[in-house]
Amino acid sequence: MMSSESIRLVEVGPRDGLQNEARQVPTATKVELIERLAAAGHRTVEATSFVSPKWVPQMADAAEVYPSIRQRPGVSYPVLTPNLQGYQRARAVGVAEVAVFAAASEAFSQRNINASIEESIARFLPVLEQARTDGVRVRGYVSTVLGCPYQGAVPLADVVRVARRLHELGCYEVSLGDTIGVGTAGKARQMLQAVAAEVPMAALAVHFHDTWGQALANVHACVEAGVRVVDASVAGLGGCPYAAGASGNVASEDVVYLLHGLGFDTGVDLSALVATGRWISAGLGRENGSKVGKAWRDPA
Ligand code: HMG
Ligand code: MG
Numbered sequence: 142m143m144s145s146e147s148i149r150l151v152e153v154g155p156r157d158g159l160q161n162e163a164r165q166v167p168t169a170t171k172v173e174l175i176e177r178l179a180a181a182g183h184r185t186v187e188a189t190s191f192v193s194p195k196w197v198p199q200m201a202d203a204a205e206v207y208p209s210i211r212q213r214p215g216v217s218y219p220v221l222t223p224n225l226q227g228y229q230r231a232r233a234v235g236v237a238e239v240a241v242f243a244a245a246s247e248a249f250s251q252r253n254i255n256a257s258i259e260e261s262i263a264r265f266l267p268v269l270e271q272a273r274t275d276g277v278r279v280r281g282y283v284s285t286v287l288g289c290p291y292q293g294a295v296p297l298a299d300v301v302r303v304a305r306r307l308h309e310l311g312c313y314e315v316s317l318g319d320t321i322g323v324g325t326a327g328k329a330r331q332m333l334q335a336v337a338a339e340v341p342m343a344a345l346a347v348h349f350h351d352t353w354g355q356a357l358a359n360v361h362a363c364v365e366a367g368v369r370v371v372d373a374s375v376a377g378l379g380g381c382p383y384a385a386g387a388s389g390n391v392a393s394e395d396v397v398y399l400l401h402g403l404g405f406d407t408g409v410d411l412s413a414l415v416a417t418g419r420w421i422s423a424g425l426g427r428e429n430g431s432k433v434g435k436a437w438r439d440p441a
Contacts, residue, residue: 147406148364149185150393151316151346151372152178154421155206156187156221157390158378160199162425168202172209174421178375179216181413183393187240190221191230208234219280223254224264228271239272240316241265242282243307245300248291249284249320253383262306269311281312282348286332287324290385297335308340315345316372319359322352322388326362329355333363346370349391351377351430356391357399364400371396376418377430392431394418412439 155175159166171189178186188210194201203220210218219238222228231239243261244250250258272279286300304315317336319329329347337345347363347370349356360371374390397409411433418434429435 145404145406146369147408148400149370150183150396150407150409151185151187151348151370152183152375152393153187153348153372153390154178154375154378154393156190156200157372158374158376160190160197161379162199165199166425168205168209170421170424171202171206174375174417175206175210175218177413177417177420179213179218181417182407182409184215184408185217185219188218188220190223191227191236192221192223204230204234207231207236217278219278222268223261225267225271228268232275232277236277238278238280239268240280240282241268241307241312242284243303244284244289244320245303246285246289246292246295249289249383252291253284258303262310265307265310273311279312281307281310281315282318283307283315284318284320286317287319287328288321290321297332300332301335301339304336304345305339308344313344314370315340316348316370317345318348318372319350319356322350322356324349324359325355326358329359330362330366333366333368337367342367343369346372348372350379350388351391352388357395360391360396361399364403364405371400375414375431376422376427376434378421378425378427389430392418392434394431394433394437398433411437 189203189206190200191203217238222239283303307315349359373393373396375393377389377392379389415437422429
């Protein structure tokens with residue numbers, strides 16, 4: 142398929158990528174990462190999470206990170222807010238876009254946010270209401286759409302129900318997350334199509350982790366099925382603290398390389414993105430999780 146259509150990446154490295162790092166990453170490094178990702182052409186860079194610092198210590202400096210970012214016009218810097226307390230902390234430092242996160246699996250919802258799916262949605266209602274009043278855009282996540290580390294299989298109907306609910310409640314976009322990276326292309330496509338029967342495709346995004354090495358294939362299958370927003374993490378950073386063994390997100394460099402190869406426009410300068418991935422991998426003392434990041438050679 143060749144196309145000049147555009148696909149937007151949602152760069153989640155600074156949040157999903159770093160949240161699982163055991164060693165505290167300096168605030169200045171986080172800020173520099175965010176700024177470099179935006180400079181590379183990303184239009185959405187998820188910056189941090191206003192969650193409980195007891196639950197995710199790495200994100201405890203959210204209120205320092207966010208206001209330090211030199212924001213570029215035309216770029217959004219959403220942050221995760223699990224409840225009104227998180228939303229208010231975010232607003233106090235000027236956040237203009239937030240994300241709420243629910244799960245399709247009851248067991249994961251309990252472990253991740255200490256609430257049933259219904260309770261978590263009840264916590265989002267005041268966030269969504271306040272956001273509407275404040276003119277703040279809200280993105281929604283559904284986790285464990287292709288499997289759960291605690292309950293195993295997740296019925297498709299549960300994924301569809303939670304995604305539809307978040308959209309009805311006012312989330313402008315719903316990101317469908319294979320939190321533990323077990324999905325395969327056929328199942329990913331089927332899941333996306335089932336959700337797209339109830340929520341417009343234009344309001345959907347896909348979010349793959351690469352634990353089983355399927356993330357890029359899943360992205361490709363979902364792009365062929367019509368999705369035009371893809372979450373990804375520079376250098377494949379990531380993992381979820383409440384999903385043992387979950388490896389990084391699909392690497393942004395690999396997604397950009399795939400999409401440019403298909404003729405899509407992402408607005409991202411792959412050379413600058415690769416440089417950023419190499420810089421953060423070195424800084425964290427990690428192997429670069431992007432194949433493209435390793436193979437890339439800048440033209441002489
Ligand atoms: P809880 O313990 O049930 O909350 O946690 P609580 O309301 O009972 O409050 C307990 C304490 O936390 C209180 O403090 C609150 O003030 C404080 P204390 O009185 O004990 O000193 N607290 C907060 N502090 C700062 N900011 C807040 C906040 N809320 C409460 N917003 C809670 C419930 C939701 C807070 C907790 O479970 C939590 O923060 N969970 C976050 C988990 C998380 O961040 N997971 C990773 C992100 S999800 C993900 O990675 C998946 C995704 O990438 C998609 C995919 O891959 O599928 C999105
Ligand atoms: Mg994730």
